[in-house]
Amino acid sequence: MALIVGAGIAGIATAVRLAVQGYRVTVFEAQASFGGKMHQLELPGGYRFDGGPSLFTLPHLVDELFELAGRNPADYFRYERLDPITEYFFADGVRLTAWAEEAKFAGEVEQKLGVPATDVLAFLRRSGQAYAGTADTFLRRSLHKAGTYLRPEVLKAVAVLPQLGLLSTMHQRHAAAFSDARAVQLFDRFATYNGSDPYQAPATLSLIPHLEHGLGAYYPEGGIYAIAESLVRLAEELGVEFRYQEPVLEILTDGSQVKGVRTSQGTYDAQVVVSNMDVVPTYRRLLPRLPAPESTLQQPRSSSALIFYWGIGRAFPELGVHNIFFSADYRREFEAIFQEKTVADDVTVYVNITSKKTPTDAPAGHENWFVMVNVPHDQGQDWAQLVARTRRAVLARLHKALGVDVTASIRAEHVWDPPGIAARTSSLGGALYGSSSNNMLAAFLRHPNFSRKLPGLYFCGGSVHPGGGIPLCLLSAAIVADLTSA
Numbered sequence: 001m002a003l004i005v006g007a008g009i010a011g012i013a014t015a016v017r018l019a020v021q022g023y024r025v026t027v028f029e030a031q032a033s034f035g036g037k038m039h040q041l042e043l044p045g046g047y048r049f050d051g052g053p054s055l056f057t058l059p060h061l062v063d064e065l066f067e068l069a070g071r072n073p074a075d076y077f078r079y080e081r082l083d084p085i086t087e088y089f090f091a092d093g094v095r096l097t098a099w100a101e102e103a104k105f106a107g108e109v110e111q112k113l114g115v116p117a118t119d120v121l122a123f124l125r126r127s128g129q130a131y132a133g134t135a136d137t138f139l140r141r142s143l144h145k146a147g148t149y150l151r152p153e154v155l156k157a158v159a160v161l162p163q164l165g166l167l168s169t170m171h172q173r174h175a176a177a178f179s180d181a182r183a184v185q186l187f188d189r190f191a192t193y194n195g196s197d198p199y200q201a202p203a204t205l206s207l208i209p210h211l212e213h214g215l216g217a218y219y220p221e222g223g224i225y226a227i228a229e230s231l232v233r234l235a236e237e238l239g240v241e242f243r244y245q246e247p248v249l250e251i252l253t254d255g256s257q258v259k260g261v262r263t264s265q266g267t268y269d270a271q272v273v274v275s276n277m278d279v280v281p282t283y284r285r286l287l288p289r290l291p292a293p294e295s296t297l298q299q300p301r302s303s304s305a306l307i308f309y310w311g312i313g314r315a316f317p318e319l320g321v322h323n324i325f326f327s328a329d330y331r332r333e334f335e336a337i338f339q340e341k342t343v344a345d346d347v348t349v350y351v352n353i354t355s356k357k358t359p360t361d362a363p364a365g366h367e368n369w370f371v372m373v374n375v376p377h378d379q380g381q382d383w384a385q386l387v388a389r390t391r392r393a394v395l396a397r398l399h400k401a402l403g404v405d406v407t408a409s410i411r412a413e414h415v416w417d418p419p420g421i422a423a424r425t426s427s428l429g430g431a432l433y434g435s436s437s438n439n440m441l442a443a444f445l446r447h448p449n450f451s452r453k454l455p456g457l458y459f460c461g462g463s464v465h466p467g468g469g470i471p472l473c474l475l476s477a478a479i480v481a482d483l484t485s486a
Contacts, residue, residue: 002272002484003028003261005248005286008036008425009470010460011276012231013477016065019238021485023272027240028263030247034232036276036425037432038470040225043412047311047368048361050224051416054352054370055193055322057211058471059218062227065474069234077230078221080357085217087320089401090182091328102213113180123177123187123206128214130207139466139475173203185330189348192374194467195302195433197334205437211471219321223354223361227470251275251286251457258456261286272456272484278463279447280428290454296447301377302433302468303337304418306390308371311412315365316402321356325349325401333374338438341376343390349373349397366411377429378418387417427463434463449479458483 002018004011007029015025033039037052059079066073083100090096096112099105106120170191174184188198190208198205211217220226232242243263251273252259260269275282283292327333327346336344352370355362362368373390398406418430427434435446447464451457460476462468 001026001268001270002274003268003270004274004276005251005261005282006036006276006426006461007031007034007232007242007244008276008461008473009038009228009231010462010473010476011036011274012228012235013065013474014274014276014460014480015235015240016069016231016238017477017481018272018274018484019235019240020068021481023484025235025238025240026268027235027242028246028248028261029242029244030426031424032244034242034244035225035228037421037427038224038228039424040223041309041414043309043311043414045311045366045412046363047309047366047412048223048354048358049309049368049370049414050352050354053224053470054350054354054372055212056218056220056224056227056470057215058474059220061471061474061478062231064478065231066234069238071234076234077226079218080221082217082219082321084320085212086322086324087318088186089323089325090185091326092182093401094182096182096186098213100213100216105213109183109186113183115178115180115183119178120183124209124213127207127210130204131210131214134204134207139472140478168203170198170201170203170205173206174198182326185326188330189324189326191437192303193469194437194472195304195374195431196437197303197338199331199334200338200438202437202439217322219354219357221358223358224470248277248286250288251282253287253290253454253457256454258451258454270456272458274458274460274480276461278425278427278431278434278461279459280463281426282459293447296445299435299445300338300438301429301431302436303374304377304421304430304432305416306343306373306375306387306418307416308369308391308394309412309414309416310369310371310406310410311362312367312369312406313409313411315367316353316404318402319351319353319356319367321353323351323353325351325397327397337374337376338436341379341381343373343375343386343393345389345393347373347390347393347397349394351398375418377431378422379429383417383419387415432462433468434461437467449476450483 002023002025004027039051063073084097086098088096106117110117174187191198191201248261250262258273327348333344350372355368421430458480466472
């Protein structure tokens with residue numbers, strides 16, 4: 001018997017993998033439905049939104065779950081490769097399209113920013129080599145087991161060490177690679193994929209662009225929420241039971257090993273318990289008598305997000321599925337987030353519009369705008385004031401870039417701020433990715449996927465190894481499954 005705390009994407013994927021291994025699996029979820037951050041919402045007037053994640057890469061990690069269960073992925077879940085990937089709007093008025101094909105993208109950067117296409121292609125090639133050399137070791141295996149370092153693929157990781165830039169930051173790597181500050185800003189933004197600061201995060205994270213430009217960005221038919229829907233359907237076919245609105249109150253132990261869980265409705269026995277809850281509240285709330293790994297739990301938190309869900313009463317044909325409106329001073333944004341724990345006056349704005357691909361997500365002639373700004377996690381800030389001020393800054397940035405006052409087109413609105421994220425997802429302060437990756441040892445300082453003190457207790461999700469975001473959460477499930485089968 002295996003019990004899983006939380007029906008986020010990592011919890012769902014873990015449930016599938018353990019069911020395939022032969023476990024009877026029950027998943028407990030405090031909310032009324034599955035998905036965690038990967039939820040959906042609807043606003044009056046016919047606007048549907050993916051609530052959290054909006055970018056989909058490494059789709060084979062989803063396909064893999066269906067294949068493990070002997071199913072055809074296409075019977076459950078379909079997706080297409082995006083081209084273009086993103087529309088970039090720089091503060092000086094320059095607009096750049098990130099095409100899916102690397103050479104075409106490099107040519108666009110040369111034409112719009114004056115950076116030689118050969119420099120862009122050389123950078124992307126190094127990014128791909130770094131990913132290929134390290135992914136098997138650092139993403140698919142536990143970094144906290146000695147056996148990981150005895151595997152033959154470690155030699156591949158050693159071979160690419162000179163390309164990882166272990167002693168420099170992402171920003172330093174990009175500034176050395178590109179002659180134009182706007183190109184540097186474009187590649188610096190990939191630090192936000194795990195809630196980090198490019199001016200502090202190690203240059204090893206410069207392999208992230210390969211996920212989009214080398215392996216591709218994708219759009220799931222029906223939106224990101226379709227990933228969770230399809231995997232829950234698979235899990236239920238495999239016999240997994242989902243118990244909604246039944247929060248786990250305590251993980252039960254006998255002092256030497258895990259014994260099960262206690263919920264608001266009863267006590268359940270199990271030999272395996274997997275927490276998909278943020279690792280900090282897992283210890284503080286569910287394991288209050290177990291000595292916690294304080295040095296791990298006190299690692300600096302990642303950034304959070306402030307999201308405006310807007311039903312827009314007109315169409316913007318110049319926009320794509322993914323759109324980035326850059327601020328004029330990127331460094332100032334990250335100083336505000338990570339040093340001052342606030343939001344800068346001038347912000348970079350991300351706009352995701354799924355109605356471009358799924359027209360039923362908005363009424364005819366309208367669009368559904370998921371508008372996100374990177375912000376600090378909640379530490380008691382005056383969020384009412386920050387939300388109001390940031391909303392004005394967002395509208396000003398959009399007005400300048402588009403030449404249109406978007407305010408007049410907003411027909412419906414919902415706001416999700418860090419306290420709201422924390423309340424819905426049990427993530428500490430609403431930090432989207434657990435701890436940040438703002439130092440070269442961050443990957444090794446994340447909590448392992450198992451308990452060193454309680455046999456039978458495991459951890460998955462964005463707050464533990466290998467990190468946050470859809471692909472890494474799916475990989476955390478794979479690691480847990482490997483550990484439980486060992």
